[in-house]
Amino acid sequence: MLKVFRSNCTRLFELTLQTLEKGAWLKLVNPTPEELEQVVAATGCPLDFLKAALDEEERSRIELDEDFMLVITNIPVTRGHDSYDTLPLGIILTPEFIITVCLEANDVLADFNPENARAFSTFKKTRFLFQILYKSAALYLKYLKQINRRTDEIERYLRRSMQNKEIFQLLELQKGLTYFAASLRSNGIVLEKLLRLRSTSQVQHLIKIYEEDEDLLEDVIIENKQAIEMVEMYSRILNGMMDTFTSIISNNLNRVMKFLASMTIILAIPTMVASFMGMNVDIPLGGIHGGFLATLLFAGAVTALSAFGLWRKDMF
Template identity: 25%
Template sequence: MIKYYQRTVKDNKLKKLAEFQIGSLVYVSDPSEEEVQMISKKFALEEGLILDALDPYESPRMEIKKNVAYIFSRIPESKESLKQTSTFPVMFAVGKDFLMIVSRKNPDFLISIVDKRKKYFTTQRTKLFLRLFSEIAGMYSDLLNKINKRINYFSLNVGNFKDQDIINFINYEVILNDFINALLPLRHVLTNILSGKTLELYQDDKELVEDLQLNNEQLIERSKSNLTNIVNIRQAHEVISTNRLNRVMKVLTVSTVILALPTMITSFYGMNVRLPFDKNPDAYWGIIASILVLIGVLLVFLRKKKII
């Protein structure tokens, strides 16, 4: 699917065009082979790079081919809950008279953002690209805020974890690693852009790129910090679980030792042989008293050894 949009400094609304015009935003979503070949020839683009943008595992990077800058990034998406959070690739192609967005999925929200922001003009290709990059960074920030709140909740209830909580923790770890893998390569992309060798930048554009660099570093540090918190909380949970298991095993062991004494003594009097006091009518109470004394002595011994 290929769509064309345009808004000049004189327009209040984003216009949808039937055909391409200079200064347009070209929106390519899940294109067919014929559409890939068509835009490749029409805009003099590298067909291989367009196909790379459709690869779900494509990493962020930047390439310059025939005066066209190809910037690959990954957009975070969260469907019904944080459990279904992931990232997907998108490519921005900044040409002489166009800005193109290519993705296998449908990032229609990018068009909605351009439509809502009155100062987002398609004729200002580089500035529009940088602003869309900033919007994507904002999406990362929002999702990191949600994950951080969940991690803070778990940190306050580290001793009351359920099996599902452990599964959620593993899921958050996967999400954060995905975020870091998507954000780290953007360091080099933004550095190349700021150099001015790949895209023509005005002073306002340079300030926007610098803000993007700072924001990107903060997102990386926040992701790493959340990962560290997850590891610490998981380790704390493991220690607490181990201590609880040790206490249970200690109670069971002590109980076994205590019960072994009366079992051993009474088993002697269950044999068909002559034993001391076997004819004494008060032998039962003597045996009970002996058992209680031995148990008392054992408990005192275990207490002194700080076993119980």
């Protein structure tokens, strides 16, 4: 899908490639080969830059060409309940346009819509780039808070019942935190490189950083570092929680096995007495009236003593 927008500080207009204007934003979402070729013809952007973000395994990086700069950042996405992942987003700056390329529609770019047109300007390419990066960092923080709340909910469930379902949910959250940690670190490297590039003459015609833009970039770096710290903290909490509940499950299993072993011992005593007294030979008390009752009392007394001894040793 290809859409072209341009803002005028108050409104966001949708254009086409035929009515393309300077300062426009070309938004590509899972583009077809034909759409890529059309963008190349309209903007002169290298095809490799456009295809770079279409690889799900692409890592965050910056690539410079003579009149183009490619910034690839990994953004957070949800894959369903308790499932989080990251996705590469390509942002290409040209002397006249800004181009975004992504495999899927996402919440990062969805916030840049006609309703919020006053908050951004497509023709201020550098600031628009930093706003996209800031939105990505803020979305990481939002999803991390969701993961933390969900972890607390699962912990309350696990305190009442030890089910495999909750353990798998914790594992899914832990996997999402792992993806976030790797992406945030690589995003941090890209942000630091952008901070160094602000005074490089090589990109002055592509990036013009004013004081407000520099403050925004520093805010993005701070948000990214905060997200990294939160990921590390939540990962340690989640790892400790999984280890703790694994130990609790093992301990509960040991208690069940101990109880079953004690019951086996207790039930074996009357079974053994009944086996001896039920032999088809002459046995003690065999000809005495009330011998059966005496045998039952003897078996019951031995069983009770054994149960008391096991109870004293905390086997129940």
